[in-house]
Amino acid sequence: MQAVLxxxxxxxxxxxxxxxxxxxxxxxxxxxxxxxxxxxxxxVWICYAELVMCGMxxxxxxxxxxxxxxxxxxxxxxxxxxxxxxxxxxxxxEPILNSAPINQLLATGGxxxxxxxxxxxxxxxxxxxxxxxLPTFAIGDIYLSVARLIAFAVALVGAAALYLYLSRxxxxxxxxxxxxDREIMGLMGVDQRRIYLITSLVGGALAGLGACLLVLQxxxxxxxxxxxxxxxxxICVLGGLGNMLGGMIAAFVMGQIxxxxxxxxxxxxxxxxxxxxxxxMIFLRPQGxxxx
Amino acid sequence: MSGRxxxxxxxxxxxxxxxxxxxxxxxxxxIQVLLWGFVYTAWAMMGRFGLxxxxxxxxxGVGAYTSALLWNLYDVTPWLGIPAGVGLAVLLALLIxxxxxxxxxxxxxxxxxxxxxxxxxxxxxxxxxxxxGGSLGMTPHAVDRPLYALQxxxxxxxxxxxxxxxxxxxxxxQRTDGGMRSAALQAIGEDETAAAAVGIxxxxxKLRVTVVSxxxxxxxxxxxxxxLMYVNPDxxxxxxxxxxxxFASIAGGMYGVLGPTVGALLTLSLTEGLRIAFGTHxxxxxxxxxxxxxxxxxxxxxxxxxxxxxxxxxxxARRVKAAAP
Numbered sequence: 153m154q155a156v157l158x159x160x161x162x163x164x165x166x167x168x169x170x171x172x173x174x175x176x177x178x179x180x181x182x183x184x185x186x187x188x189x190x191x192x193x194x195x196v197w198i199c200y201a202e203l204v205m206c207g208m209x210x211x212x213x214x215x216x217x218x219x220x221x222x223x224x225x226x227x228x229x230x231x232x233x234x235x236x237x238x239x240x241x242x243x244x245x246e247p248i249l250n251s252a253p254i255n256q257l258l259a260t261g262g263x264x265x266x267x268x269x270x271x272x273x274x275x276x277x278x279x280x281x282x283x284x285x286l287p288t289f290a291i292g293d294i295y296l297s298v299a300r301l302i303a304f305a306v307a308l309v310g311a312a313a314l315y316l317y318l319s320r321x322x323x324x325x326x327x328x329x330x331x332x333d334r335e336i337m338g339l340m341g342v343d344q345r346r347i348y349l350i351t352s353l354v355g356g357a358l359a360g361l362g363a364c365l366l367v368l369q370x371x372x373x374x375x376x377x378x379x380x381x382x383x384x385x386x387i388c389v390l391g392g393l394g395n396m397l398g399g400m401i402a403a404f405v406m407g408q409i410x411x412x413x414x415x416x417x418x419x420x421x422x423x424x425x426x427x428x429x430x431x432x433m434i435f436l437r438p439q440g441x442x443x444x
Numbered sequence: 445m446s447g448r449x450x451x452x453x454x455x456x457x458x459x460x461x462x463x464x465x466x467x468x469x470x471x472x473x474x475i476q477v478l479l480w481g482f483v484y485t486a487w488a489m490m491g492r493f494g495l496x497x498x499x500x501x502x503x504x505g506v507g508a509y510t511s512a513l514l515w516n517l518y519d520v521t522p523w524l525g526i527p528a529g530v531g532l533a534v535l536l537a538l539l540i541x542x543x544x545x546x547x548x549x550x551x552x553x554x555x556x557x558x559x560x561x562x563x564x565x566x567x568x569x570x571x572x573x574x575x576x577g578g579s580l581g582m583t584p585h586a587v588d589r590p591l592y593a594l595q596x597x598x599x600x601x602x603x604x605x606x607x608x609x610x611x612x613x614x615x616x617x618q619r620t621d622g623g624m625r626s627a628a629l630q631a632i633g634e635d636e637t638a639a640a641a642v643g644i645x646x647x648x649x650k651l652r653v654t655v656v657s658x659x660x661x662x663x664x665x666x667x668x669x670x671x672l673m674y675v676n677p678d679x680x681x682x683x684x685x686x687x688x689x690x691f692a693s694i695a696g697g698m699y700g701v702l703g704p705t706v707g708a709l710l711t712l713s714l715t716e717g718l719r720i721a722f723g724t725h726x727x728x729x730x731x732x733x734x735x736x737x738x739x740x741x742x743x744x745x746x747x748x749x750x751x752x753x754x755x756x757x758x759x760x761a762r763r764v765k766a767a768a769p
Binding site: 196244247248251252253254255257258259261262263264265266267268269270271272273374378381382385386389417418420421423424427428430431434435 | 494496540543544547549551552553555556557559560561563564567568570571683684687690691694728729730731732734735736737738739741742743746
């Protein structure tokens, strides 16, 4: 009994769980971007995490190398990645919009290779750190890093902003409508191409925002996309494709699994647990856990 | 002898004579082309029916690590280790395939489930670093009993083994082509409901092709270790390899018999050529070009090189026929 109590009230476990919540926030933001594209354009951007990597590199170079103020670097990165999203849609997705969806997934997979290798080619495989050290602070015996708290808060604000944009603006309504019925919306006079471009822009911008938050916590290297990219797809599918609220919840669930699994086992086994859970959940509820 | 058979016979003779003329380095490349061609052909067996698996890295990893671990830890000869690995991969294929096909998980969803599978295997290999060496990889113990350990220091021997197995897979692929089974799978790929309506057992046909494909892929994985005498998670499992398998098969052409092997030849010569041209200074140069090529292939040539060539030949044949009185 004492052992169980000790485990439950283990301060380190609690710390791990809180960190899991904070990680869940950033994952939720990124899953939201991916989910938006998934729901509206019906394309899986397998290279989504690589777009985040591009943003992280942009911030690193602008801020650490050229000495720009961090917030300015962030804004440039967000704009840059948003542009990259539009470019990705125009160059890769649009020519094959009408072929089998799996082809679009694979084409963005080619983009994944391209971005990853280009980063290796240009910057080498070094781990690069921004060099901004934000303090940690303590609640009782629990230590939390300010960088993570900021990331969490900004991610929530970003998600709320996206929600307001989609529910309150004319364009947002059009985007949601397209996600519901592609064919009819064309007849209603909605310019499908324009909606797709705006969606890609917003999706890219969210990846850029994610980059700003992740660059404070992690080193940048060409393969960073592979460490959290697959988890993002799992989150999107678990939440139900195109279901934003489901995606948010799934992100926090995954964040907890990774945090708690990492605490009890190792970070690799925590990921294994997350993936196995994903496979099992798909079999139990193929339409996503949170869909009706 | 029909023209086609003669062509195949000529190809086999030329391939069998290669070790006599090829220098060591090119023989090394040729063996890799055959081994990867073996795996890519296995992938295309299901890929061409719309079953896009991103989980073949998992099957390959299971095959590679099972035989290598059994050998290193328990001194089990690869003669038993390889079948064990293949068996495990088959089990894994059933475990994933049955629920997937039963629940009609297709397209994106099938790709993502199998992607998760390949991540699971790669991460397990890394997590079990005490026995597998983790990301650093592992080396099977070398012993001086070539036949028992299936370790051949002589390249030509391994070349013939790889060639024989590759030919066997090509023959299997060729034989199933055009049969009832292949027609059934084609129908399933086009419209599952319609296929079921005409009496095709969709679940069984899909499961069968998945199991065969997984078994061959696992076999290829263990051969790869026996040849290189080294294995690490990044070269045989995980998302990277899974995507590489898909891309090379598509680039070569997954619908043609030789397409996936042409894909292996294309990608390996690209990698090696760029490595020689630029040296190791430009790490990533090869994959950068590779990435662009893949996007171009999927956009402009979804049937791959062999597909395009076959299309051109067929058009010419029709023209010739039309011109004849």
